[in-house]
Amino acid sequence: MQAHSTSPATPLLQVRDLQVRFGAKSVVRGVGFEIARGEKLALVGESGSGKTITALSLLRLAGDAAVEGQALFAGRDLLALSEREMRGVRGGDIAMVFQEPMTALNPLMTIGQQIAEILMLKKGLTGAECAQAAIELLAKTGIPEPARRAGSFPHQLSGGQRQRAMIAMALASEPQLLLADEPTTALDVTLRGQILDLLSDLQRQTGMAVLLITHDLLLVRRFADRVAVMEQGVLVEQGAVAEVFANPQHPYTRRLITSQPRRDVVEAAPPAGTPPVVQARQLRVAYPTPLPGVRGWFKKGEFVAVQGADLQLLPGQTLGVVGESGSGKSTLAQAILGLLPSQGDLQVNSQAWQQPATRNTPANQALRKRVQVVFQDPFSSLSPRLTVEEIVGEGLLVHEPGIHAAERRTRVEAALAEVGLTEAQFPGLLARYPHEFSGGQRQRLAVARALIVQPQVLVLDEPTSALDVTIQQQVLALLQRLQREKGLSYLLITHDVEVIRAMAHDVLVMKDGAIVECGTVDAVLNRPEHPYTQKLVAAATVPG
Numbered sequence: 393m394q395a396h397s398t399s400p401a402t403p404l405l406q407v408r409d410l411q412v413r414f415g416a417k418s419v420v421r422g423v424g425f426e427i428a429r430g431e432k433l434a435l436v437g438e439s440g441s442g443k444t445i446t447a448l449s450l451l452r453l454a455g456d457a458a459v460e461g462q463a464l465f466a467g468r469d470l471l472a473l474s475e476r477e478m479r480g481v482r483g484g485d486i487a488m489v490f491q492e493p494m495t496a497l498n499p500l501m502t503i504g505q506q507i508a509e510i511l512m513l514k515k516g517l518t519g520a521e522c523a524q525a526a527i528e529l530l531a532k533t534g535i536p537e538p539a540r541r542a543g544s545f546p547h548q549l550s551g552g553q554r555q556r557a558m559i560a561m562a563l564a565s566e567p568q569l570l571l572a573d574e575p576t577t578a579l580d581v582t583l584r585g586q587i588l589d590l591l592s593d594l595q596r597q598t599g600m601a602v603l604l605i606t607h608d609l610l611l612v613r614r615f616a617d618r619v620a621v622m623e624q625g626v627l628v629e630q631g632a633v634a635e636v637f638a639n640p641q642h643p644y645t646r647r648l649i650t651s652q653p654r655r656d657v658v659e660a661a662p663p664a665g666t667p668p669v670v671q672a673r674q675l676r677v678a679y680p681t682p683l684p685g686v687r688g689w690f691k692k693g694e695f696v697a698v699q700g701a702d703l704q705l706l707p708g709q710t711l712g713v714v715g716e717s718g719s720g721k722s723t724l725a726q727a728i729l730g731l732l733p734s735q736g737d738l739q740v741n742s743q744a745w746q747q748p749a750t751r752n753t754p755a756n757q758a759l760r761k762r763v764q765v766v767f768q769d770p771f772s773s774l775s776p777r778l779t780v781e782e783i784v785g786e787g788l789l790v791h792e793p794g795i796h797a798a799e800r801r802t803r804v805e806a807a808l809a810e811v812g813l814t815e816a817q818f819p820g821l822l823a824r825y826p827h828e829f830s831g832g833q834r835q836r837l838a839v840a841r842a843l844i845v846q847p848q849v850l851v852l853d854e855p856t857s858a859l860d861v862t863i864q865q866q867v868l869a870l871l872q873r874l875q876r877e878k879g880l881s882y883l884l885i886t887h888d889v890e891v892i893r894a895m896a897h898d899v900l901v902m903k904d905g906a907i908v909e910c911g912t913v914d915a916v917l918n919r920p921e922h923p924y925t926q927k928l929v930a931a932a933t934v935p936g
Contacts, residue, residue, distance in 0.1 A: 403426040405601070405603075407462070410460075412457050413458045423626070425620050427569065427601045429568070432592075432615060433601075433603050434604045436620065438648075442626075452475075483510060489558050490558065497554065498546075502543050503546065507529055507530070507564055511526065515565065576608070584611065588611060613633060618632055619632075637649060647862060654865065655893065656869065657895065662706050662708060671737075675734055676701075677696075677697050679697060680692040681694060701907055709881055710883075710897050711897070712886065718904075720906075722885060730749035757791070763848070765842065766839055784844055811837075836870065852886075892913065893917055898911065901924065
């Protein structure tokens with residue numbers, strides 16, 4: 393495709409007074425913006441702000457929603473076209489990259505077949521031409537061995553490769569406008585940078601315009617030319633990225649920009665000689681794997697997920713563990729929780745797990761009370777069939793079965809109050825179910841469930857990665873307050889360098905199952921020595 397003029401006098405897309413309703417509920421109200429040819433516009437807002445439904449409405453993919461207004465694309469009103477005409481626009485003139493490629497890709501077709509399907513439908517190419525063009529598109533997105541990967545199914549690719557395959561599918565019809573809906577949310581920080589750089593390169597080569605839908609302000613500053621901010625279905629501010637970030641006019645925009653993780657922890661270290669609450673020396677965790685051929689009948693191979701890990705976590709301190717997906721950080725956490733068998737010396741509260749650690753012996757059960765966990769996604773970690781009282785009180789049934797129901801209810805209410813959930817705010821709180829709460833409120837429920845048995849250590853496995861920036865800040869502030877008040881120790885597992893800066897006292901950096909760098913948060917993040925740590929920190933740095 394030839395590069396297009398970027399003259400603002402002839403915008404590629406003009407959205408005017410867009411209204412979207414589901415029944416009597418209005419979810420988008422009076423939205424209007426323009427995108428010039430070759431321009432990159434970021435549509436920013438928290439979950440529920442209406443940014444995704446705005447993009448879907450442009451392609452008339454908003455289900456049973458009533459859509460009004462105008463969306464002039466190259467002079468044609470998308471909202472007035474017939475369904476037959478829209479089929480020519482979707483995936484042709486306008487393409488879309490979805491947030492989660494694993495659910496957007498067909499698991500029963502190879503990547504090459506899925507790209508070829510678009511080429512055959514939109515370009516009318518022959519089978520052989522489609523196959524060759526699919527390989528060329530994959531090569532353009534930087535996938536290694538594109539000819540081999542074209543024959544792979546989605547589950548055989550990594551997260552970054554799947555997202556690149558989605559981009560190749562979107563580019564197959566040489567669109568004039570690409571709608572990218574949270575294209576990097578599920579990716580590690582370095583992969584996010586790679587995908588953004590890829591989109592920028594492809595945008596420059598083809599001259600297409602890009603509408604980036606995101607809640608990640610770092611991505612906006614790195615990628616977009618202009619930004620439009622949505623709050624509760626209304627566009628509250630828009631302008632050049634540098635201008636909006638330097639001088640935000642709307643209170644909501646200011647709140648988004650200032651909602652970065654803030655450090656508010658007790659900096660003083662425990663007295664010298666204080667025994668650690670968690671200590672590991674030469675910790676090793678391996679998974680059995682099948683061996684090929686006849687050998688596999690008689691013995692198993694192994695995949696070493698954690699090798700030679702040394703660490704210690706002191707009372708009232710936070711040890712951050714940072715690394716990309718597959719680095720071994722979650723496996724390390726599961727070993728410390730006693731959910732995986734391990735080798736080496738591992739002690740919690742000066743006691744070792746009775747091996748295998750997964751056995752529920754009295755000694756292991758006593759240790760489980762001392763170390764609890766808060767998972768990444770509160771919606772999937774809380775049972776949808778249990779009430780709040782049952783979810784939060786479940787630990788007492790296991791670890792203190794002798795207490796009466798009235799006392800258990802009192803302690804459940806106290807634990808909920810500690811995390812900011814009370815009957816006054818939520819009438820009928822104890823009888824409610826998880827789906828009746830927001831993401832941040834569900835994460836508070838998960839924290840209350842962990843706290844009720846009065847642990848010494850909380851393992852926080854990506855506790856804020858599924859949350860919007862303002863909610864993330866609230867949950868981190870809650871965790872910091874609880875640590876100050878209760879002297880809790882946190883093992884914080886994350887790939888978010890800014891969360892590590894806000895929460896951690898010491899940091900471990902993991903790569904391929906090994907700890908490549910460790911030290912204080914100041915030393916590791918401000919003066920990284922290992923090339924991998926330097927790459928992580930650089931990928932998380934906001935441009936000046």
